Amino acid sequence: MARKLLTKPRKTASQERSRATVGALLEATARILVKEGFDKASTNRIAEVAGVSVGSLYQYFPGKEALVAAVIERHRQEILQTVRSELAKAWTLPVEQAMRKLVAVAVKAHRVDPRLHHVLTEQIPRVGRLETLETFGRENFALFRTYLESRRDELRVDDLELASFVCVTTIEAVTHNAVLHHSKLLTDARMDALVEETACLLIRYLKG
Amino acid sequence: MARKLLTKPRKTASQERSRATVGALLEATARILVKEGFDKASTNRIAEVAGVSVGSLYQYFPGKEALVAAVIERHRQEILQTVRSELAKAWTLPVEQAMRKLVAVAVKAHRVDPRLHHVLTEQIPRVGRLETLETFGRENFALFRTYLESRRDELRVDDLELASFVCVTTIEAVTHNAVLHHSKLLTDARMDALVEETACLLIRYLKG
Amino acid sequence: MARKLLTKPRKTASQERSRATVGALLEATARILVKEGFDKASTNRIAEVAGVSVGSLYQYFPGKEALVAAVIERHRQEILQTVRSELAKAWTLPVEQAMRKLVAVAVKAHRVDPRLHHVLTEQIPRVGRLETLETFGRENFALFRTYLESRRDELRVDDLELASFVCVTTIEAVTHNAVLHHSKLLTDARMDALVEETACLLIRYLKG
Amino acid sequence: MARKLLTKPRKTASQERSRATVGALLEATARILVKEGFDKASTNRIAEVAGVSVGSLYQYFPGKEALVAAVIERHRQEILQTVRSELAKAWTLPVEQAMRKLVAVAVKAHRVDPRLHHVLTEQIPRVGRLETLETFGRENFALFRTYLESRRDELRVDDLELASFVCVTTIEAVTHNAVLHHSKLLTDARMDALVEETACLLIRYLKG
DNA sequence: TATGAATGAGTATTCATTCAT
DNA sequence: TATGAATGAATACTCATTCAT
The missing domain is CATH 1.10.357 (Tetracycline Repressor; domain 2)
Incomplete structure (x- = not known):
C-alpha cells in the first residue's frame, strides 16, 4: 500500500532503468561480438559485461537470438x-x-x-x-x-x-x-x- | 572356397574400406552443412549420418575443423x-x-x-x-x-x-x-x- | 507476510547455498576417492553423489583437478x-x-x-x-x-x-x-x- | 593338410616370434610408463611402440591390466x-x-x-x-x-x-x-x- | 523486478576391445 | 595368426535457460 504512492514517480525511474539495462545489454553484446566473436558471446558473458544479471537479460529478451537480432x-x-x-x-x-x-x-x-x-x-x-x-x-x-x-x-x-x-x-x-x-x-x-x-x-x- | 583366388591383397581391401569411411564422412558433413547449417554439424551427428562410429571419425580427422576443412x-x-x-x-x-x-x-x-x-x-x-x-x-x-x-x-x-x-x-x-x-x-x-x-x-x- | 522482517540480506542466503554446494562437492569427492578410487571419480559422478548438477560443479571449480586439489x-x-x-x-x-x-x-x-x-x-x-x-x-x-x-x-x-x-x-x-x-x-x-x-x-x- | 607338414618347424619359429612379440610389448609398456606416464599408456600406443598390431597385443594379453601386471x-x-x-x-x-x-x-x-x-x-x-x-x-x-x-x-x-x-x-x-x-x-x-x-x-x- | 545459483542436455574427444579380412 | 579398421561407452566441460529468494 505505502508502495502505491511511490509507484508513479518510481515507474518513470524504473523505465529509465529498463532503458539503461537494455542499452547496456546491446552495448555489451556488440562489444563482445566485435572483440571476441560470436562464439564467445554467451548470455552469461553478455550479462556480466553489461553489469547486469542473466535473469535481467531474460527479462528483456526472450533469448540469445532476440538479443543479437536487436543488435x-x-x-x-x-x-x-x-x-x-x-x-x-x-x-x-x-x-x-x-x-x-x-x-x-x-x-x-x-x-x-x-x-x-x-x-x-x-x-x-x-x-x-x-x-x-x-x-x-x-x-x-x-x-x-x-x-x-x-x-x-x-x-x-x-x-x-x-x-x-x-x-x-x-x-x-x-x-x-x-x-x-x-x-x-x-x-x-x-x-x-x-x-x-x-x-x-x-x-x-x-x-x- | 570363399577364399577364391586370394587375388586381392589384404591391404587393398582395408584401404578401400578406409576410403569409403572417409568418403562417407565428407559426404555426411557436406550434407549436414547444407541441410542443417554449421551449428548442427556436431561430430556425433556427422558420424551418425555417415553411418560410422565417432571413433572412426577421429581415426581419420583430428577434429571437427579438419573435417570441415577437408570438405x-x-x-x-x-x-x-x-x-x-x-x-x-x-x-x-x-x-x-x-x-x-x-x-x-x-x-x-x-x-x-x-x-x-x-x-x-x-x-x-x-x-x-x-x-x-x-x-x-x-x-x-x-x-x-x-x-x-x-x-x-x-x-x-x-x-x-x-x-x-x-x-x-x-x-x-x-x-x-x-x-x-x-x-x-x-x-x-x-x-x-x-x-x-x-x-x-x-x-x-x-x-x- | 512471508517477507517477514527481511532480516537476512539476500546475499547471505545465496552465499550459504554456495557454501553448501561447495561443501557437498568436496564431501562427495572425498567419499568417492575413498570408496571407489581416483579413476571412478568422474566429474559427473561427483556431482551426482553431491546431489548437484555438473554445471554447479564447474561454477565453483575449473575442473576435476581443482576439486581434488581442494580436497x-x-x-x-x-x-x-x-x-x-x-x-x-x-x-x-x-x-x-x-x-x-x-x-x-x-x-x-x-x-x-x-x-x-x-x-x-x-x-x-x-x-x-x-x-x-x-x-x-x-x-x-x-x-x-x-x-x-x-x-x-x-x-x-x-x-x-x-x-x-x-x-x-x-x-x-x-x-x-x-x-x-x-x-x-x-x-x-x-x-x-x-x-x-x-x-x-x-x-x-x-x-x- | 599341406599345412600340417609345415606346422612343426614353423611352430618353433612362431614360438620364437611369440616370445619376441611379448618381449616387445613388455618393453614398450615399460618405456611408455617411464617416459610418458600411466595415462598415456593406451593399448593402441603400446602396440604401436612395440611395432605390433593391437590385435596381437590381445592375442597375448587379455587386457591392459594383464600387460601392466606382467611388466x-x-x-x-x-x-x-x-x-x-x-x-x-x-x-x-x-x-x-x-x-x-x-x-x-x-x-x-x-x-x-x-x-x-x-x-x-x-x-x-x-x-x-x-x-x-x-x-x-x-x-x-x-x-x-x-x-x-x-x-x-x-x-x-x-x-x-x-x-x-x-x-x-x-x-x-x-x-x-x-x-x-x-x-x-x-x-x-x-x-x-x-x-x-x-x-x-x-x-x-x-x-x- | 533483480539476482545469480542451479540445471542438464549437448559437444568434442578418448581408448579398451572386437572382429572381418 | 596377424592385422588394423571399427566400435561406442565413457568423460570433461559449456551454456542457454529457469526459478527460488
Whole structure:
C-alpha cells in the first residue's frame, strides 16, 4: 500500500532503468561480438559485461537470438539514419551525380561501425536466418529499379531488372570489400578514387 | 572356397574400406552443412549420418575443423578442376572475349554445388581463418591485374590496381549473388543474359 | 507476510547455498576417492553423489583437478590444525621427549582420516604434481635439521643432513605404514608401544 | 593338410616370434610408463611402440591390466634375481653385518631400474589392487622376523613382531626415498654413507 | 523486478576391445 | 595368426535457460 504512492514517480525511474539495462545489454553484446566473436558471446558473458544479471537479460529478451537480432536492428537503424536523407536527394539527381551519391552513401553506411558490420554479416547468418543485413538488399533493389525507370530515356540498357541487380550488387560488394578487407585503401584520397571509379563503372554501363 | 583366388591383397581391401569411411564422412558433413547449417554439424551427428562410429571419425580427422576443412578443400578442388583450363585460355583473348569468358567461368564455378558453396562462404569463416574460398580471391586478383597490364594500351583506365579490385569484386559478387539468392534468374537464358550484361559492364568500364 | 522482517540480506542466503554446494562437492569427492578410487571419480559422478548438477560443479571449480586439489588442501589444513601447536612445543624439549612427541604427532596426523590420507598419498601423484602430502616433507625436513643442530652437543651423529634424512623418512614411513596397512596394530596399546619403539630407535641412533 | 607338414618347424619359429612379440610389448609398456606416464599408456600406443598390431597385443594379453601386471612381475623378477643370493648369505651373518648387507641389498634392488620402479610404485596401485610391489613387503617381513628370532639372545628388543615391522619399514622407506627423491645423494660415496648410517640406526636399536 | 545459483542436455574427444579380412 | 579398421561407452566441460529468494 505505502508502495502505491511511490509507484508513479518510481515507474518513470524504473523505465529509465529498463532503458539503461537494455542499452547496456546491446552495448555489451556488440562489444563482445566485435572483440571476441560470436562464439564467445554467451548470455552469461553478455550479462556480466553489461553489469547486469542473466535473469535481467531474460527479462528483456526472450533469448540469445532476440538479443543479437536487436543488435542487428539497432545497427541497421544507425545506418538508415545516416543514409536516409542523402538517399532521398539522389532521387532527383541526373544519373551521373546519382551514381556518385549512391556509391558515396554506401561507403558511408559501411563506415558506421565497420567491425560490427563485419561480424554481423560474416558470423551471424547462422542466427536463424536473420536475413541479410545487406545495405542494399531487396528493398534497395526495388528503389534503385524505380529510379532507373524514371530515367529510362537517358539509359542505354534495356532490361532494367537485370541492370538493377548488377548495379546494386556491384555497389554493395565493392564498398563492403573496400571497407572490410582492404583497410590499406582507406586513405581518404584512395577512397574518393574508389568511389569515383565505381561510379564511373556504373555510369558507363548505364549510359553510353 | 570363399577364399577364391586370394587375388586381392589384404591391404587393398582395408584401404578401400578406409576410403569409403572417409568418403562417407565428407559426404555426411557436406550434407549436414547444407541441410542443417554449421551449428548442427556436431561430430556425433556427422558420424551418425555417415553411418560410422565417432571413433572412426577421429581415426581419420583430428577434429571437427579438419573435417570441415577437408570438405572445403574438396569443394575447392572441384571448382578448380572446372575452372582451370578455361581460365588459361582467357589469358590470350582480347578484352571483350576475356571478360565474357571470365564471368562465364565464375558462374560455372559457383554452380558446382551452390548450396554447399553458400554454407561454405557464409557460415564457415570461423574455422581458423580458412582463407576465403572466394572464387576470385587475392590470387585471382593478382592474375587479373597481370592480364590488364598486358593489355594496357587498349584500356582507358589508369589505375590498374583499383580497376582490378573493382572488376574482380564485381565478378565475384554478381555471380555469387546470382547463383545463390536469385535462383529464379537461373533459367539458362536469364543466366546467359546476366553473363552478357556483366561482361558488358566490365568492358565498357575498361575500354572506351 | 512471508517477507517477514527481511532480516537476512539476500546475499547471505545465496552465499550459504554456495557454501553448501561447495561443501557437498568436496564431501562427495572425498567419499568417492575413498570408496571407489581416483579413476571412478568422474566429474559427473561427483556431482551426482553431491546431489548437484555438473554445471554447479564447474561454477565453483575449473575442473576435476581443482576439486581434488581442494580436497587435498582441506585435508592438509585439518592435519596442520591437529599438529601445529604440538610441534611448537617439541622445539624446546630434550631429545628423548622431542622424539616421542614427534612420533606421537605423526601418528596423530595420520589418524585424522586414514582412508582419505591413503588415497591422497597413493593415488594422487598424477594430479599435476600436487606436491606430496607427506606429513614430513621437505619443509619438516628443514625444521628437523634445525632442531638437531640446536642439540648438536648431545648427539653422537656427525652428518646432520644425513641423520635428518634418515630420521624424518623413518618417522613418516613407520607411522604411515602403521596406520594404513596394519590396522591390526591399531589397538591403542599397540600403538603406544609402536610410538615408544620408534622413538627409542631414533633416540638410540641420535644419542649414545 | 599341406599345412600340417609345415606346422612343426614353423611352430618353433612362431614360438620364437611369440616370445619376441611379448618381449616387445613388455618393453614398450615399460618405456611408455617411464617416459610418458600411466595415462598415456593406451593399448593402441603400446602396440604401436612395440611395432605390433593391437590385435596381437590381445592375442597375448587379455587386457591392459594383464600387460601392466606382467611388466610388474618382470621387474620383480629382475629385482629378485639381483637380491636372492645375497639375501641368503645374510642369513648366517651376525647382526651387524646382516643389517649392513640388508640395507645394501635394498639399495641395490631399488637401483635396478629406478624410473620404472618409481612409476610402478607411485602410479600403479590403481591397477586393480596390484598389491604393493614393496621390495620388503609381507614376505620380507616374515623372513626378517625369523632372522631376528634366530639371534634373539644377542638383541635388546623384546617384541620381535614390532621390531621387525619398524626395521623393515625403515629399510624400505630410506632406500626408496634415497633412490627416488634424492638423486643428489646418489654419489657412490654418499650412498655408502647412507647405507652405513641406516645400518647403524638398526644395529643400535636392535643390539645395545 | 533483480539476482545469480542451479540445471542438464549437448559437444568434442578418448581408448579398451572386437572382429572381418 | 596377424592385422588394423571399427566400435561406442565413457568423460570433461559449456551454456542457454529457469526459478527460488
